[in-house]
Amino acid sequence: MSVQEAAVLSPRARMRRRMRRRLLRRPLAVAGLVVALMFVLMAIFAPVIAPYDPGHSDFSAALAPPSSEHLFGTDELGRDVFSRTVWGARASMQVGVFSTLLAMAVAVPIGLVAGYYRGWVDPVVSRITDVMLAFPFLIVAVGLAAILGPSLTNATIALAFAAVPALIRVTRGETLALREEDYVRAAIANGASDTTILGRHVLPNMTGTLIVQMTVWIPTAIIGESLLSFLGLGVQPPTPSWGVMLSAAQPFIDQAPRLVIFPGLAIFLATLSFNLLGDGMRDVLDPRTQN
Amino acid sequence: MALLELNDVSVRFQTDDGPVQAVDRVSWSLDSGEVLAVVGESGCGKSVSAMSVVRLLPPSAKVSGEARFDGRDLLGARDSELRAVRGREISFIFQEPMTSLNPALTVGRQIGEVLRRHLGMSGAQARDRTLELLDLVGIPAPQRRVGEYPHQLSGGMRQRVMIAMALACDPKVLIADEPTTALDVTIQAGILDLLRDVRERLGTAIVLITHDLGVVADIADRVVVMYAGRKVEEAPVHELFAHPQHPYTVGLLAALPQASNGSGRRRLQEIPGIVPSLPEPPRACTFAPRCPRADDRSRSEEPPLGEVRPDHLVACFHPGEEPWPEGWRS
Numbered sequence: 001m002s003v004q005e006a007a008v009l010s011p012r013a014r015m016r017r018r019m020r021r022r023l024l025r026r027p028l029a030v031a032g033l034v035v036a037l038m039f040v041l042m043a044i045f046a047p048v049i050a051p052y053d054p055g056h057s058d059f060s061a062a063l064a065p066p067s068s069e070h071l072f073g074t075d076e077l078g079r080d081v082f083s084r085t086v087w088g089a090r091a092s093m094q095v096g097v098f099s100t101l102l103a104m105a106v107a108v109p110i111g112l113v114a115g116y117y118r119g120w121v122d123p124v125v126s127r128i129t130d131v132m133l134a135f136p137f138l139i140v141a142v143g144l145a146a147i148l149g150p151s152l153t154n155a156t157i158a159l160a161f162a163a164v165p166a167l168i169r170v171t172r173g174e175t176l177a178l179r180e181e182d183y184v185r186a187a188i189a190n191g192a193s194d195t196t197i198l199g200r201h202v203l204p205n206m207t208g209t210l211i212v213q214m215t216v217w218i219p220t221a222i223i224g225e226s227l228l229s230f231l232g233l234g235v236q237p238p239t240p241s242w243g244v245m246l247s248a249a250q251p252f253i254d255q256a257p258r259l260v261i262f263p264g265l266a267i268f269l270a271t272l273s274f275n276l277l278g279d280g281m282r283d284v285l286d287p288r289t290q291n
Numbered sequence: 292m293a294l295l296e297l298n299d300v301s302v303r304f305q306t307d308d309g310p311v312q313a314v315d316r317v318s319w320s321l322d323s324g325e326v327l328a329v330v331g332e333s334g335c336g337k338s339v340s341a342m343s344v345v346r347l348l349p350p351s352a353k354v355s356g357e358a359r360f361d362g363r364d365l366l367g368a369r370d371s372e373l374r375a376v377r378g379r380e381i382s383f384i385f386q387e388p389m390t391s392l393n394p395a396l397t398v399g400r401q402i403g404e405v406l407r408r409h410l411g412m413s414g415a416q417a418r419d420r421t422l423e424l425l426d427l428v429g430i431p432a433p434q435r436r437v438g439e440y441p442h443q444l445s446g447g448m449r450q451r452v453m454i455a456m457a458l459a460c461d462p463k464v465l466i467a468d469e470p471t472t473a474l475d476v477t478i479q480a481g482i483l484d485l486l487r488d489v490r491e492r493l494g495t496a497i498v499l500i501t502h503d504l505g506v507v508a509d510i511a512d513r514v515v516v517m518y519a520g521r522k523v524e525e526a527p528v529h530e531l532f533a534h535p536q537h538p539y540t541v542g543l544l545a546a547l548p549q550a551s552n553g554s555g556r557r558r559l560q561e562i563p564g565i566v567p568s569l570p571e572p573p574r575a576c577t578f579a580p581r582c583p584r585a586d587d588r589s590r591s592e593e594p595p596l597g598e599v600r601p602d603h604l605v606a607c608f609h610p611g612e613e614p615w616p617e618g619w620r621s
Contacts, residue, residue: 181390182385182387182391183391183392185347186456188377189345189347189377190377190456192374193374196404196408201393201395204393
């Protein structure tokens with residue numbers, strides 16, 4: 001990059017570029033980024049990538065081993081495992097991303113209000129989140145999904161709800177720290193309203209934390225979706241999902257272990273890649289790890 | 292009529308270690324276009340008294356007394372009324388330029404925010420005015436600076452941006468809380484020049500809160516000296532420097548380094564002891580424990596403010612200009 005080129009860039013672009021370069025210096029984070037991106041693309045372009053319709057059965061080729069025709073072989077109903085794995089990414093990514101976004105949309109405003117206004121709101125919100133956090137994440141998600149009834153949407157809602165208390169806590173803590181900043185005091189002295197302070201001065205300064213939180217919750221939700229689908233509380237059988245595939249493969253684990261291995265591997269890689277990306281992002285966005 | 296007036300303002304903090312009387316019945320007034328300096332050591336209540344004016348103190352502070360701006364009562368005002376005054380008619384500059392700007396927003400957005408809020412300017416108007424303001428406070432290449440983030444500016448630059456933000460809506464009063472303390476000496480002089488310039492060109496009245504008597508001599512018209520939450524002396528700046536009356540002021544001035552004239556060096560006189568933190572306002576002179584002139588009366592009775600010389604108020608039973616005894620210890 002030439003000197004002139006650097007001078008032309010806006011400061012924001014320069015900061016982004018520096019962040020990007022710092023992220024790219026971490027091989028594990030880059031690997032995470034690449035694999036995570038691969039899964040996202042797989043979910044978006046599933047109809048293009050999958051060679052077969054995921055519901056198409058070819059009974060003459062049931063439980064066929066991997067071949068050039070069926071890359072990962074076929075399952076007990078003669079469905080192409082590769083196509084189903086690709087389509088399964090859709091359910092996982094959808095639930096992973098949307099449940100995290102939904103949880104953020106609910107938790108961030110509550111955390112901001114509790115952390116900024118204190119008063120009676122803060123102890124009430126904090127105690128409720130404490131109680132909710134006493135239940136393990138997946139237990140809450142399973143319970144809720146059971147109440148709501150099995151479907152992809154309900155699984156998303158259940159997982160989002162289960163993630164809310166932890167996210168409220170993070171946002172509240174961050175707000176507590178940021179409200180004491182000098183620039184918040186200066187904004188108050190300049191006549192800023194509470195909404196301006198929260199929207200312009202508090203929230204933008206915690207985006208780093210929230211991005212890291214997202215990369216932590218997406219893989220958790222992916223595992224959650226697989227678990228719910230495995231238990232029959234998520235995606236319903238003809239629709240492919242990694243959890244559904246695992247559940248259906250149980251009786252055939254001796255005959256065709258690959259029916260368990262491929263969806264299992266997909267879950268493993270998807271969660272690992274997001275976690276690695278999250279770790280890398282945390283390092284990059286944390287000003288204390290400057291290098 | 293005074294532009295900004297404090298009458299018997301007291302501030303008490305409820306802390307975990309019990310109550311603390313930070314400000315004890317302090318009064319001062321500021322006329323339009325005037326520069327009033329409030330001086331004293333750290334913890335004497337000078338910042339707290341100024342911040343109480345537009346209620347910038349935490350909820351643990353209990354404020355009593357009266358603060359009037361342009362005849363309007365501020366301490367009893369509603370939050371929405373106060374928000375309309377803050378930054379619009381009474382602006383603040385804080386001590387820490389390094390942390391008083393939001394790191395996530397560009398300089399232009401931060402100044403523009405104030406303009407849009409108080410003056411209802413459009414984005415383009417706000418941008419033009421921001422450039423004008425940056426130019427006014429002496430920031431070179433404002434076109435470029437307006438799009439930069441605070442971390443790209445030096446401390447002096449940031450303080451200039453803070454001043455630009457404070458002046459954005461052409462306020463009548465600027466309260467500058469130790470505006471130069473965190474800066475290099477050379478930068479300090481630049482900021483003081485700027486404040487002087489602001490007063491002359493815009494007619495802004497300034498309350499300058501500082502512990503630096505050099506700064507006071509440089510810019511102030513009138514000086515209020517505070518000690519342990521009380522006002523102990525008030526006089527026009529020349530009067531105060533020429534004829535200090537309160538032993539605390541005398542001590543402060545003696546503690547000021549002076550250029551040696553070659554005829555032997557003078558040891559700097561210090562004031563022994565520290566500013567006490569008081570749970571209750573004592574019925575005595577708060578300075579008595581550190582004072583060479585203190586007697587039984589100082590220790591059992593609170594000295595009232597009295598006019599000892601024309602336009603010169605002192606709260607002391609033994610006012611006078613005589614220096615402290617050499618090497619005095621409390």
